[in-house]
Amino acid sequence: MVAAIVTLAFPVQGQEMNELHSAAAGNDVAAITSLLAAGAEIDARNADGETALLVATRANNIDAARVLIEAGADVNAKDRINDSPYLFAGARGHLEILGMTLAHGADLRSTNRYGGTALIPAAERGHIETVRALIEAGTDLDHINDLNWTALLEAIILGDGGARHTAIVQLLVDAGANVNLTDGDGIPPLAHARSRGYSEIEKILLAAGAR
CATH class of the missing domain: 1.25.40.20 (Ankyrin repeat-containing domain)
Structure with a gap:
């Protein structure tokens, strides 16, 4: 029952998801662009509940983050520990990505796992x-x-x-x-x-x- 609930809370999308997350981790803009054009779900989650944008943000991969954000990735999408691209960029001082999240709908009231x-x-x-x-x-x-x-x-x-x-x-x-x-x-x-x-x-x- 618990596993079913988790799956509903964080839907995943097989190979497309894996490739998009890998491209984000590798700062591979060309691959991200190609995958999105082929219909990859931009806010699909990995096993930790991370979107590709959050993966890019954790690595401070500015180019990957930019192409995902400009394509409409959710800057407020949280993973299982309540990190979002906006919150993580702010906490870690990833200033350029933070600026992009602020320009694309960052929820200033959102809070992390410590309620901050x-x-x-x-x-x-x-x-x-x-x-x-x-x-x-x-x-x-x-x-x-x-x-x-x-x-x-x-x-x-x-x-x-x-x-x-x-x-x-x-x-x-x-x-x-x-x-x-x-x-x-x-x-x-x-x-x-x-x-x-x-x-x-x-x-x-x-x-x-x-x-």
Whole structure:
């Protein structure tokens, strides 16, 4: 019964699907174009629930991603662990693919398996330009994930306090992130920054009215 449900949730399409996913993994634009012209299902899933576009995105295969997106691939199609091309590109800092997903209907409200938007892991991992792009696109600055952390909290708690994370904190604060939203234990960003000795981040937060 479980297997039947999974098959219905993630339909697969035999050889055509395998070839399209392989072409995406190999960044083979000519093969992708040929397969789509022959009628391959653009959003067919592999055993992990990935579309060809998600396979291309994981490999940061920009050319393959471009041809798939321009042909109408779903930038929000999630796999079994709730990754989508949009969410994965944001989390991993694949900036060019992220830009394409944003231009082709990325759902800014979609969340990953931790209940976070693309902005939260981008902030945590120090992807400055990705954070900037997601802010400019209108991503919710104060979304709280399942760990009770915002992008600002993750940049501090899981960041290293260095130049990249400091710049990200500045970007978030300048964009209007709430500097006093606490974690699940009631601890605010300022206290986290102080406890870690992140003096530059502390200055940014204080200047923005952090308590």
